[in-house]
Amino acid sequence: MTTVLLADDHQLLRQAVRRALEDAGFDVAAEAGDGEEAADLAARHQPDVVVMDVTMPVLDGIRATRRIRELSPSARVVMLTMHGEESLLADAIDAGATAFLTKDCSLQEVVRAVRSAADGETMLSPDLAASLLGQFREPPVDGPAPSPLTRREEEILQLVADGRSTTEVARELFISAKTVKNHLASIYVKLDARDRTQAVLSGVRMGIVHLR
Amino acid sequence: MTTVLLADDHQLLRQAVRRALEDAGFDVAAEAGDGEEAADLAARHQPDVVVMDVTMPVLDGIRATRRIRELSPSARVVMLTMHGEESLLADAIDAGATAFLTKDCSLQEVVRAVRSAADGETMLSPDLAASLLGQFREPPVDGPAPSPLTRREEEILQLVADGRSTTEVARELFISAKTVKNHLASIYVKLDARDRTQAVLSGVRMGIVHLR
DNA sequence: GCCGGAATAGGCCGCACGACTCATTTCGCC
DNA sequence: GGCGAAATGAGTCGTGCGGCCTATTCCGGC
Numbered sequence A, B: 001m002t003t004v005l006l007a008d009d010h011q012l013l014r015q016a017v018r019r020a021l022e023d024a025g026f027d028v029a030a031e032a033g034d035g036e037e038a039a040d041l042a043a044r045h046q047p048d049v050v051v052m053d054v055t056m057p058v059l060d061g062i063r064a065t066r067r068i069r070e071l072s073p074s075a076r077v078v079m080l081t082m083h084g085e086e087s088l089l090a091d092a093i094d095a096g097a098t099a100f101l102t103k104d105c106s107l108q109e110v111v112r113a114v115r116s117a118a119d120g121e122t123m124l125s126p127d128l129a130a131s132l133l134g135q136f137r138e139p140p141v142d143g144p145a146p147s148p149l150t151r152r153e154e155e156i157l158q159l160v161a162d163g164r165s166t167t168e169v170a171r172e173l174f175i176s177a178k179t180v181k182n183h184l185a186s187i188y189v190k191l192d193a194r195d196r197t198q199a200v201l202s203g204v205r206m207g208i209v210h211l212r
Numbered sequence C: 001g002c003c004g005g006a007a008t009a010g011g012c013c014g015c016a017c018g019a020c021t022c023a024t025t026t027c028g029c030c
Numbered sequence D: 001g002g003c004g005a006a007a008t009g010a011g012t013c014g015t016g017c018g019g020c021c022t023a024t025t026c027c028g029g030c
Helices: A011-023 A035-045 A061-071 A086-095 A107-118 A126-142 A151-161 A166-173 A177-191 A196-206 B011-023 B035-045 B061-071 B086-095 B107-118 B126-142 B151-161 B166-173 B177-191 B196-206
Strands: A003-007 A027-032 A049-053 A076-081 A099-102 B003-007 B027-032 B049-053 B076-081 B099-102
Touching (some): A003 A035, A027 A035, A061 A076, A061 A086, A107 B107, A151 A166, A151 B196, A196 B151, B003 B035, B011 B027, B011 B049, B035 B061, B049 B061, B061 B086, B151 B196, B166 B177
Parallel strands (some): A003 A049, A049 A076, A076 A099, B003 B027, B049 B076
16 A cells, blocks of 8 residues: 655645545655654655645755655655745755645645656646746747747848857858948848847847847 | 536547446536537537637537636646647636546546546646646756846846946946946856846846846 | 955057948849 | 849048056055
8 A cells, every 4th residue: 555654844735635645545644744754754654755845844844855755766756835935946956856836726636646656657736837837838939929020030140149240240151241241230220230249139039130 | 416528539539438427426427529519519518618629620629618618617628648749738727628638647637537527626637737747846856046246236136137328327326337337247147148248137037137 | 464356447459340331143032 | 124132342530449558546465
């Protein structure tokens, strides 16, 4: 049977989660009230899954997770947090957490996450997944914006972004410096820029030029 | 009872998923072999959840999802794909998909996703979630790179990135243009840039200036 | 108490840059 | 066949920009 360790400084929440997990057929082997206790109990009981709060006394959930991952590598950690902060998410995953849930999710979600974790599978809180996907969706939206520049102009802007001066661009493309300046002037008009700096930045924003 | 529509051009896969869903207590109302059929059947049966493959004849899963989201807004779409391509993920979410799974996941994962979708919750394939998180973890690694610039220099570089000329920066900061040039010279040395364009680009790469 | 870095400021020099106008050739497209 | 856009090139003009050197003030740390 799958054994679980609960770590949260709020007894109320521990009781609720314990009920839900036991109803779902899990064996809650122990409960911890702070991170250090959690690490000790994990070492002793070797649970399959640890359900852990991020904010706890003595040793926070992130550090506790790190320690548990060292002492009991087989244990999967399901992280709970009050606030759906993305920085915490990154830290948690870095520490070796398998799942990450916000506390405003349902008990069913927690049970589902524990089941996934027991199967060795990653899981994200639905709302966090949504916000992550939201960030993922933004760039492609304005990413494929049709460039107002001609091929030659894009080529020149990229070279300028790479640090070339007007004469260097000219040498590189085997054309006269004057032509490069003409192209640049055209670029400034099209991108509503008044100098190469603004033109390059516009290019970066529009995804026409690549940072190197 | 939760009704489900299956859309996939491989009958074998449809049968497998149907079995798993029915065992889990779902009602598989219909099956479609291509995207157009899926959209039609969705309009007729108004299922709670549509499980749809990305690659299908006639109308691909992305377009089919878009059409279904228009005709049957209450239907949640769980997207399946062979390849865990992130560009597809973005497109799928943009089309209005609620969940996104790779086909190498277990049937239990599909069932879990359908259950989540029926509850109106987003879900990500564990491996996709992991890869997303991977990308999320990277930026913070080199993000908090200690800036070699002083506060004043950062301030000036940001203004330059915002499009201000030397004299404009001076006016804005109530200092002489000469001082601004001095700061810029210092910035060029520290960032190994030879002009404002390269300095600003370095700033962008290092995350000390923000694109606006 | 003093040294050093940060912020302030001035001068000088040369060139690269950007603004404005115009010309030629070569395409694709109607 | 001819129109228009893209690419090429030129001249002129003014000034913004960057290199180099020096100086003063202020502050924090040794």
